[in-house]
Amino acid sequence: MEKDKMIISIDAPRYNRKSTIEIDVDSDIFDVIEDLCGLLVAHGYHPNSVKSGILAQAEEYNNEDSLTPSNSENNLEDQVIFPNT
Numbered sequence: 196m197e198k199d200k201m202i203i204s205i206d207a208p209r210y211n212r213k214s215t216i217e218i219d220v221d222s223d224i225f226d227v228i229e230d231l232c233g234l235l236v237a238h239g240y241h242p243n244s245v246k247s248g249i250l251a252q253a254e255e256y257n258n259e260d261s262l263t264p265s266n267s268e269n270n271l272e273d274q275v276i277f278p279n280t
Contacts, residue, residue: 198219198220198221199219199220200217200218200219200220201217201218201219201220201222201227202215202216202217203215203216203218203227203230203231203234204216205234205235205238207238212238214234214237214238216230216233216234218230228249232245232246232249
């Protein structure tokens, strides 16, 4: 039996590019972050930019009580398409 997969996708219509990866749904957070970073690099972000962005975001999260985005523009519920279950 095949394992369930999680699909992470970046779509940049302006550049006519779409990159997608599939990972096991039981992957731990470190595997998910590693795969996402690889996807960002494959999509043209410099590895140092990805690293500094993660570190800056981690520092911000460290100073907050929760991981809730700081404004409505970053609200993941507005950006993520959840499958019908």
